[in-house]
Amino acid sequence: MPRFFIDTDDGDRLDRDEEGYDLSDSAAARIEAIGALPDLARSQIPDGDRRIFTVRVRDADGTPVYEATLTLEGRWLEPARVAET
Amino acid sequence: MDAFPGDLPAPRLAPETDAADMLARKLGGFVDLDAADRAVLERVCGRARRYAGQTDLLRQGEVPDAVIAVLRGFVCRGRHRPNGACQILAYLLPGDICGPDFSDLRPMDHVVTTLSACLVARIPREVFLAMIDRHPNIARALRIARSVDEAVAREWLVSVGRRSARERLAHLFCELSVRLGAVGLAGADGYELPLTQVALSDTVALTSVHVNRTLREMRRDGLIELKGRRLLILDAERLRAEAEFDAAYLRQAGPPAHRNEGG
Numbered sequence: 001m002p003r004f005f006i007d008t009d010d011g012d013r014l015d016r017d018e019e020g021y022d023l024s025d026s027a028a029a030r031i032e033a034i035g036a037l038p039d040l041a042r043s044q045i046p047d048g049d050r051r052i053f054t055v056r057v058r059d060a061d062g063t064p065v066y067e068a069t070l071t072l073e074g075r076w077l078e079p080a081r082v083a084e085t
Numbered sequence: 086m087d088a089f090p091g092d093l094p095a096p097r098l099a100p101e102t103d104a105a106d107m108l109a110r111k112l113g114g115f116v117d118l119d120a121a122d123r124a125v126l127e128r129v130c131g132r133a134r135r136y137a138g139q140t141d142l143l144r145q146g147e148v149p150d151a152v153i154a155v156l157r158g159f160v161c162r163g164r165h166r167p168n169g170a171c172q173i174l175a176y177l178l179p180g181d182i183c184g185p186d187f188s189d190l191r192p193m194d195h196v197v198t199t200l201s202a203c204l205v206a207r208i209p210r211e212v213f214l215a216m217i218d219r220h221p222n223i224a225r226a227l228r229i230a231r232s233v234d235e236a237v238a239r240e241w242l243v244s245v246g247r248r249s250a251r252e253r254l255a256h257l258f259c260e261l262s263v264r265l266g267a268v269g270l271a272g273a274d275g276y277e278l279p280l281t282q283v284a285l286s287d288t289v290a291l292t293s294v295h296v297n298r299t300l301r302e303m304r305r306d307g308l309i310e311l312k313g314r315r316l317l318i319l320d321a322e323r324l325r326a327e328a329e330f331d332a333a334y335l336r337q338a339g340p341p342a343h344r345n346e347g348g
Contacts, residue, residue: 015302
């Protein structure tokens with residue numbers, strides 16, 4: 001099975017995967033990567049109103065083959081609060 | 086009934102630890118055992134067998150006819166979902182017993198599977214019942230062991246429900262340190278952790294990707310390091326603090342009675 005590396009970024013810190021995963025193909029790697037996004041988000045939310053979580057898949061040569069992001073965008077709707085920000 | 090799939094040739098006891106007395110080590114941590122208690126615990130484990138990792142010892146739906154005693158390696162209780170997902174519900178470590186209530190036998194509602202190469206003894210029902218009938222110390226220790234298992238299950242439920250990824254792993258590593266230490270398989274600096282990535286993920290209910298990210302983060306922060314199949318504890322005090330770990334639920338009084346030299 002080919003090897004894929006899955007890097008993760010929670011907006012504070014990029015974690016570069018140097019160990020990798022043996023997965024059947026890049027489609028399987030995509031599923032692994034996307035599946036990690038909710039775990040990543042759960043570790044950082046709630047913390048601010050704006051955050052972008054990113055996962056990136058690299059193939060055995062290190063070439064990026066897939067990327068996905070999950071975005072948190074929160075905003076106040078109360079007029080007084082809106083004026084503040 | 087001896088023919089389990091994955092059976093390997095006769096056990097070969099590693100010199101560093103004599104696994105035959107694992108039950109006595111474990112149960113002796115709960116109650117004082119006398120020489121006769123210790124002798125019978127070794128005798129009932131006399132026919133231990135080796136199993137490869139990922140071997141089912143008890144299948145879901147099976148009605149167990151024996152008690153399983155783990156002498157070496159990691160065994161788990163787990164549940165598989167039809168969609169392929171698996172949740173590991175408990176670890177059975179050396180010295181741990183997986184026994185049904187023979188007075189109310191029910192088909193297994195989960196599987197018992199080896200997570201690593203293991204040495205496991207099966208104690209037939211009649212042998213087990215005779216033992217606890219004649220050895221009240223053992224019977225009492227087994228009741229305590231069962232209540233500790235329940236306390237461990239509560240902690241694991243708190244982990245998967247209400248602890249962060251990092252706290253889940255920190256708590257698990259602290260717990261394993263105490264449980265393995267109780268039978269002489271952990272030192273202050275760490276212990277053998279023969280788990281696959283997938284098994285660890287299925288234990289803490291997180292993706293492998295997030296578990297690995299978190300492990301690297303904990304290593305970077307100087308808490309632990311997973312080196313091959315060995316967990317190095319770099320800062321036990323901080324690890325316990327992060328996990329809010331209080332070992333009282335494991336009911337291991339005082340420092341481990343049996344400790345490997347150098348861990």
